Amino acid sequence: MKENEASATAYAVLQGLLYVGRKPRYNGLVADDVLTAGQTILAATEEGRKRLRQLDSALFRTIVPLMETLLVPGLTLHYALRKRFIEDAVLSAIEAEGVTQVVNLGAGFDTLAWRLHERFPEVNFIEIDHPATGAAKAQALGEPMAAAENLHQLSVDFTRQTLAARLGGFSGFQPERTTLYICEGVMAYLTEEQVTEMLETLVTLSLGAAPWLVCTCVEPLEAPENNTGPLLGTYLRMKGESIHWRIAHGTIKSFLADRGYEMMDLGTVTEFKTRYLSGIDHGVTHGGEYGVLARARQ
Numbered sequence: 001m002k003e004n005e006a007s008a009t010a011y012a013v014l015q016g017l018l019y020v021g022r023k024p025r026y027n028g029l030v031a032d033d034v035l036t037a038g039q040t041i042l043a044a045t046e047e048g049r050k051r052l053r054q055l056d057s058a059l060f061r062t063i064v065p066l067m068e069t070l071l072v073p074g075l076t077l078h079y080a081l082r083k084r085f086i087e088d089a090v091l092s093a094i095e096a097e098g099v100t101q102v103v104n105l106g107a108g109f110d111t112l113a114w115r116l117h118e119r120f121p122e123v124n125f126i127e128i129d130h131p132a133t134g135a136a137k138a139q140a141l142g143e144p145m146a147a148a149e150n151l152h153q154l155s156v157d158f159t160r161q162t163l164a165a166r167l168g169g170f171s172g173f174q175p176e177r178t179t180l181y182i183c184e185g186v187m188a189y190l191t192e193e194q195v196t197e198m199l200e201t202l203v204t205l206s207l208g209a210a211p212w213l214v215c216t217c218v219e220p221l222e223a224p225e226n227n228t229g230p231l232l233g234t235y236l237r238m239k240g241e242s243i244h245w246r247i248a249h250g251t252i253k254s255f256l257a258d259r260g261y262e263m264m265d266l267g268t269v270t271e272f273k274t275r276y277l278s279g280i281d282h283g284v285t286h287g288g289e290y291g292v293l294a295r296a297r298q
Contacts (some may be wrong), residue, residue, distance in 0.1 A: 004132055005132055006045070006047070006109075006130075006132050006133040006135075006136040006137075007108060007129075007130060007132075007133045008239075009108065009185075010108035010109040010129075010133050011042075011047055011048065011051055011109070013079055013108060013109065013110075013185070014038050014041060014042060014051075014108075014109040015042070015051040015054070015055065016075065016076035016079045017030060017034070017038060017076070017079050017080055017083065018035060018038050018039065018042070018052075018055055019055060019061070019064060019076045020076050020077055020079065020080045021034060021035045021038075021080065022035070022055065025280055025281065025282075026077075026080065026280070029080050029081070029084060029276055029277075029280075030080050030084075033111075033115055034083075034111060034115070037111040037114065037115060037141070038109070038111065039052065040140055040141065041109050041111070041136075041137055041140040041141070043140070044136070044139060044140030045136055045140070048140075064076065068229070068284075069229060070229045070230065070231045071228075071229045071231055071232045071235055072228055072229055072232055072286055072288065073227050073228075073229060073284045073285075073286060074227075074283070074284040074285040074286040075286055077282060077283075077284075077285060077286070078285065078286035078289065081267075081272040081276055081277075081285070082184065082185075082216055082267070082272075082289065082291055083110070083112075083184070084276055085214075085267040085272065085275075085276075085291040086112070086182060086184055086214050086291065087112055089180075089214040089265065089291075089293045090102060090112065090116070090180060090182070090214065091116075093180045093212055093214075094116075094120055094123055094180075097178075097212070098178050098209070099123070099178050099179065099180045099212060100122060100123050100124065100177045100178055100179075101123065101124040101125075101126070101173075101174060101177035101178065101179040101180070102116075102123060102124070102125050102126070102179070102180050102181075102182065103125075103126045103128065103167070103173070103179060103180070103181050103182070104125075104126070104127045104128060104181075104182040104184075105128050105163070105181055105182060105183045105186060105198075106128065106129055106183065106184070106185070106186040107127035107128060107129045107133075107134070107137075107182075108129060108133060108184075108185075109133070109136075109137055110127075110182075110184065112182075113125035113126075113127050113151060114141060114151065117148050117150050117151040118148075120150075121150055122150075123150060124150050124152075124172070124174055124177060125150060125151045125152065126152045126153075126154055126167075126170070126172055126173060127151075127152070127153050127154070128153075128154045128155075128156050128163075128166075128167065129153075129155070129156070130155070130156070130157060131155035131157065134153045134154075134155055135155075137153075138153055152170075152172035152173075154166060154167065154170050154172065154173075162201075163198065163201050163205075164201045164204065164205065167205060168205055173205075175205055175206060175207040175208065176207045176208045177208055178208055178209040178211075178212075179202075179205075179206055179208075179211045179212070180211070180212035180213070180214065181202055181211060181212065181213045181214075181215075182214055182215070183198075183213065183214070183215035183216070184215065184216050185216055186215075186216075187215055187216065187217060187218075187245060188216075188217070188218040188243045188244065188245055188246065188289075189241070189242075189243065189244060189245075190244060190245055191244045191245060192244075192245050194245075195245055196259055199213070199256075199259045199260070199261060199296075200259070202296065203260065203296050206296075209298075210295055210296040210297065210298050211295070211296050212264075212293070212294070212295045212296075213261070213292075213293070213294050213295070213296075214291065214292070214293045214294075215291070215292050215294075216289050216290065216291050216292070217245075217246075217247055217249070217252055217289065217290055217291075217292055218243055218245070218246045218247075218288060218289050219246060219247075219248060219249065219287065219288050219289065219290065220246045220247070220248055221246070223248055223249075223287075223288075225249070225268065225269055225287035225288065226287055226288040227284070227286065227287050227288060228288045249266060249268050249290045252266070252290075252292055253266075256292075256294050260296055260297050261294040261295065261296050261297065262294060262295055262296075262297055263292060263293070263294045264293045264294055264295055265291075265292070265293035266290065266291070266292060266293075267290055267291030267292070267293075268287075268290045269285050269286065269287040269290065272285065272291075273285060
């Protein structure tokens with residue numbers, strides 16, 4: 001990613017979410033406010049407008065399923081499913097578990113904090129991302145985002161800065177609050193050592209109750225659930241990206257326990273289908289990534 005440009009991944013995920021959300025059968029999966037905010041963000045940049053034009057193209061909509069078959073079958077639907085899992089976890093934590101601060105690590109163009117900050121004025125929301133990506137979103141959403149007292153953006157370049165230093169020294173962060181951290185689509189690009197360090201950092205940053213974490217993890221290539229396409233590895237290498245950390249959903253509970261966390265919920269592809277796709281003719285779903293909700297032990 002170029003330093004002065006928003007993340008290509010952020011554009012791709014948001015475009016994929018809109019691709020799914022525009023299909024009438026997924027009205028209950030991707031809410032109208034998600035679509036509206038997403039379209040606003042894409043419409044604000046030339047790259048985003050290009051992607052909106054693609055969504056209007058019948059040829060593009062025909063090509064997407066073919067590309068998914070070769071790379072990640074069911075990927076765009078999976079974007080919508082994992083975001084719904086995360087949103088449900090956040091809402092439950094706020095409404096039933098006393099969470100009063102939500103920090104999104106690597107927020108990209110996700111709009112959850114922006115959509116919830118007015119609904120929950122007592123909750124403090126913080127988005128952390130690369131400076132150019134955060135700036136593009138802030139510019140698109142404009143005054144409502146800039147004026148919010150309980151919605152903050154923190155620019156972090158993780159190639160040069162640490163989470164502990166940047167978030168710990170950020171005036172918008174309130175360590176005494178019960179905090180839930182979101183880590184969507186990020187941990188697979190870390191090493192196991194870095195994942196462990198991050199889990200420790202979240203605890204160190206919290207001066208109040210034990211922190212929560214909702215995240216996504218990638219299955220090993222040999223896992224029976226993992227239906228990754230044959231060209232994904234080549235595609236990632238061409239982009240200069242690689243998956244560093246994979247863990248089977250059957251072992252994530254013990255991995256977390258060894259690091260002081262208790263798993264509270266597990267969102268496998270089977271669970272996603274049961275919760276969110278019942279009665280919907282949805283086609284192929286991606287089984288190579290799953291969602292996890294956990295809390296550090298007191």
